[in-house]
Amino acid sequence: MRFANYDSRFTRCLLLLAVILGAGTINVSAARIGDISETDIVGQAVRFFTFQDPAVRYALIGSMLLGISCGLLGSFIVVRKMALVGDALSHAVLPGVALGFLWNMTKDPVAILVGATLAGLIGAATVTLIKQTTRLKEDAALGLVLASFFAMGICLVTMIQRLPTGNKSGIDKFLFGQAAALGPDDVRLMAIVTAGAIAAITIFYKEFLVTSFDAAFARVAGFPAQVIHYALMLLLAFAVVIALQAVGVVLVSAMLITPAAAAYLLTDRMSRMLWLSAIFGMVAGATGAFFSFLGPKLPTGPFMVLGATSVFVLAFLFGPRHGVIVRWLRQRSRARRVQRENTLKSVYHVLEARDFKGEGVSLRELAERRRETIEDVKEQASNLRSNGLVSLHDEGDVIFLTPAGWQLACAIVRNHRLWELYLTNAAQIAADHVHEDAEKIEHVLGEETVRQLEKRLAGMTTDPHGKPIPTLADIRQGTGFSERPTEPTGYGKR
Amino acid sequence: MAEKIVSVQSSLSSAPPLEIHDLTVAYHKKPVLWGIDLAVPPGKLVGIVGPNGAGKSTLIKAAMGLLPFNSGWVKIFGQPVRQALNRVGYMPQRESVDWDFPVSVMDVVLMGRYGHIGLIKRPTKNDREIARECLDKVKLLPFANRQISNLSGGQQQRVFLARALAQQSDLYFMDEPFAGVDAATESAIVSLLQELKNKGKTLMVVHHDLPTAREYFDMLLLLNMRVVAFGPTEQVFTPDLLQKTYGGKLTILSEVAEQVRQKGTQ
Numbered sequence: 001m002r003f004a005n006y007d008s009r010f011t012r013c014l015l016l017l018a019v020i021l022g023a024g025t026i027n028v029s030a031a032r033i034g035d036i037s038e039t040d041i042v043g044q045a046v047r048f049f050t051f052q053d054p055a056v057r058y059a060l061i062g063s064m065l066l067g068i069s070c071g072l073l074g075s076f077i078v079v080r081k082m083a084l085v086g087d088a089l090s091h092a093v094l095p096g097v098a099l100g101f102l103w104n105m106t107k108d109p110v111a112i113l114v115g116a117t118l119a120g121l122i123g124a125a126t127v128t129l130i131k132q133t134t135r136l137k138e139d140a141a142l143g144l145v146l147a148s149f150f151a152m153g154i155c156l157v158t159m160i161q162r163l164p165t166g167n168k169s170g171i172d173k174f175l176f177g178q179a180a181a182l183g184p185d186d187v188r189l190m191a192i193v194t195a196g197a198i199a200a201i202t203i204f205y206k207e208f209l210v211t212s213f214d215a216a217f218a219r220v221a222g223f224p225a226q227v228i229h230y231a232l233m234l235l236l237a238f239a240v241v242i243a244l245q246a247v248g249v250v251l252v253s254a255m256l257i258t259p260a261a262a263a264y265l266l267t268d269r270m271s272r273m274l275w276l277s278a279i280f281g282m283v284a285g286a287t288g289a290f291f292s293f294l295g296p297k298l299p300t301g302p303f304m305v306l307g308a309t310s311v312f313v314l315a316f317l318f319g320p321r322h323g324v325i326v327r328w329l330r331q332r333s334r335a336r337r338v339q340r341e342n343t344l345k346s347v348y349h350v351l352e353a354r355d356f357k358g359e360g361v362s363l364r365e366l367a368e369r370r371r372e373t374i375e376d377v378k379e380q381a382s383n384l385r386s387n388g389l390v391s392l393h394d395e396g397d398v399i400f401l402t403p404a405g406w407q408l409a410c411a412i413v414r415n416h417r418l419w420e421l422y423l424t425n426a427a428q429i430a431a432d433h434v435h436e437d438a439e440k441i442e443h444v445l446g447e448e449t450v451r452q453l454e455k456r457l458a459g460m461t462t463d464p465h466g467k468p469i470p471t472l473a474d475i476r477q478g479t480g481f482s483e484r485p486t487e488p489t490g491y492g493k494r
Numbered sequence: 495m496a497e498k499i500v501s502v503q504s505s506l507s508s509a510p511p512l513e514i515h516d517l518t519v520a521y522h523k524k525p526v527l528w529g530i531d532l533a534v535p536p537g538k539l540v541g542i543v544g545p546n547g548a549g550k551s552t553l554i555k556a557a558m559g560l561l562p563f564n565s566g567w568v569k570i571f572g573q574p575v576r577q578a579l580n581r582v583g584y585m586p587q588r589e590s591v592d593w594d595f596p597v598s599v600m601d602v603v604l605m606g607r608y609g610h611i612g613l614i615k616r617p618t619k620n621d622r623e624i625a626r627e628c629l630d631k632v633k634l635l636p637f638a639n640r641q642i643s644n645l646s647g648g649q650q651q652r653v654f655l656a657r658a659l660a661q662q663s664d665l666y667f668m669d670e671p672f673a674g675v676d677a678a679t680e681s682a683i684v685s686l687l688q689e690l691k692n693k694g695k696t697l698m699v700v701h702h703d704l705p706t707a708r709e710y711f712d713m714l715l716l717l718n719m720r721v722v723a724f725g726p727t728e729q730v731f732t733p734d735l736l737q738k739t740y741g742g743k744l745t746i747l748s749e750v751a752e753q754v755r756q757k758g759t760q
Contacts, residue, residue, distance in 0.1 A: 206614075217586055268641035
């Protein structure tokens with residue numbers, strides 16, 4: 001149990017380290033493309049934030065638009081477990097981009113949109129074809145199509161760059177992305193596609209939701225699940241294509257997956273996930289546009305993706321419900337509670353061993369009982385005191401249970417012995433097999449379960465080892481405390 | 495000629511809730527259902543039983559038009575399935591969805607109303623009220639705002655039942671509604687199914703536990719790739735017929751199915 005926890009924590013640490021390292025290496029290679037130190041960073045930053053430069057405006061608006069559309073559609077991709085499909089689709093569009101460029105030898109956004117969308121759809125159809133006609137499963141088919149289409153695209157792009165004629169500027173930007181290369185026509189197209197995606201998701205939210213969650217049920221309810229699926233794919237292809245120029249083919253799938261994945265960790269509702277994902281995408285887009293603007297020839301895509309990854313890491317660490325840190329804190333507080341309860345139980349055992357004569361338990365007695373050092377026991381005692389379960393006397397050497405401490409000690413011992421009794425009686429487990437189990441169960445038994453156990457075991461007063469089970473009266477009467485609660489607060493109640 | 499008969503039948507209000515004729519369904523060319531003929535009378539709680547791989551789930555999926563079939567036809571209240579879907583409710587197997595999906599219990603039950611709401615329109619107050627009532631019927635109202643992964647298996651099964659109830663259909667298909675639920679939940683579900691039946695609804699329930707099948711259902715459909723028997727439980731639940739369903743008597747059929755898969759029919 002403890003090892004398993006340790007193990008998973010270790011894996012998490014490794015994962016985090018890998019993320020940081022990964023971020024580092026990408027940064028290094030990005031720095032090589034254009035050296036930041038040679039340029040006036042402050043001057044560029046001022047230029048960026050004043051928005052005087054139309055190029056800055058186009059880059060920023062375009063990047064934020066693509067963040068929104070990718071974030072929205074990415075959310076559906078993630079909950080439909082189609083992240084790989086997004087990846088394959090984004091690579092498959094490259095040959096279409098090149099052919100769109102070849103159409104009239106300029107970077108005409110519409111021609112490129114048409115070409116890329118067609119290539120994406122052909123890629124998707126190829127995956128389906130491979131799946132249906134061979135024994136290959138979806139992952140292999142996706143990998144195949146992704147790589148082959150991407151290779152084809154690279155060949156075409158290289159060929160275009162070697163052509164003697166025509167305006168070749170910009171085609172190379174489709175690999176790693178350059179937001180600064182966005183023009184007014186590009187941004188207009190991005191705005192149209194993003195508006196279309198927002199409209200489609202708002203209008204057909206119910207349809208997208210039910211087909212994503214339970215396609216068979218949606219079909220019986222009369223919704224054309226297949227049509228909705230293809231509509232989503234088409235929107236996805238559009239989102240990928242408009243993002244290409246700023247993010248680049250290589251990384252565009254990360255803009256689909258990362259903001260949505262971060263949002264998925266933070267909320268349990270689809271509508272909130274869509275909002276969060278769109279906002280994260282927008283923030284990541286703006287971050288990428290800003291950093292790539294700081295130096296000449298800095299690619300935008302990697303910065304955007306790193307921005308999105310930072311959001312994801314924050315969600316991963318600090319998410320209020322599923323976050324690693326919250327889970328760690330929760331686990332630690334549980335471990336501390338168990339520790340407290342075990343110490344109280346030992347105090348009870350010491351008292352029981354001398355027939356509850358005298359209330360005080362010295363640290364030495366407790367240390368012997370727990371087979372621990374005085375220092376350890378002292379620390380536990382002060383922890384108990386700060387929780388109001390014991391009071392310390394004689395310079396902290398003698399422990400007195402408070403009424404609350406006595407109740408909790410009785411409850412834990414009672415839980416332990418009831419459970420042992422239940423296991424030997426009802427589950428026919430040998431008496432020497434039940435202690436270890438009860439050591440764990442005693443801390444988790446809820447009030448209702450204890451009542452059921454009592455009912456089943458009514459009339460039995462000792463555990464399988466012959467020790468008396470503390471009764472309700474014991475809990476009430478204690479060992480002669482002056483102030484006592486009139487009613488038991490219940491067992492296992494926290 | 496056949497079309498004429500169809501139109502005559504659909505004009506009759508007494509058309510059976512579910513009528514299947516010569517239905518054959520194959521997965522990857524291997525037939526799993528052969529020549530199914532069935533006419534289910536209204537207001538019956540019908541159990542579909544048979545061994546593993548008998549095609550129980552396939553039958554209800556094909557009946558709802560979720561699977562393509564190789565031959566035969568299905569009619570629901572005398573109409574082709576597509577036109578009658580608004581009268582059909584479906585409770586799939588619990589494992590068929592991802593329970594980590596970011597929706598609340600209420601969201602899922604509301605999906606039961608989607609078919610009535612139709613395209614584009616949003617759920618109304620009335621839809622929410624119905625969904626709440628259905629949640630209350632399965633005793634899950636206090637859980638309405640929980641995310642669905644925070645439920646036990648039995649509770650998840652009840653969420654699906656509540657969604658099916660919210661569909662307010664006349665013909666229900668349920669795929670193992672008792673899978674993975676405790677005894678108390680099972681009897682609660684049974685009484686809900688009885689209640690639906692008493693309102694005149696027809697329920698087709700895939701079930702794999704023979705002893706309880708006898709107790710729960712008015713009629714039984716004994717299935718093993720074909721219909722072994724269909725009729726009132728007391729007539730069908732005989733050692734002879736059960737032996738026919740579960741025993742190894744159908745080996746020839748499955749052998750031929752294997753050959754069809756290997757060689758094809760054309």
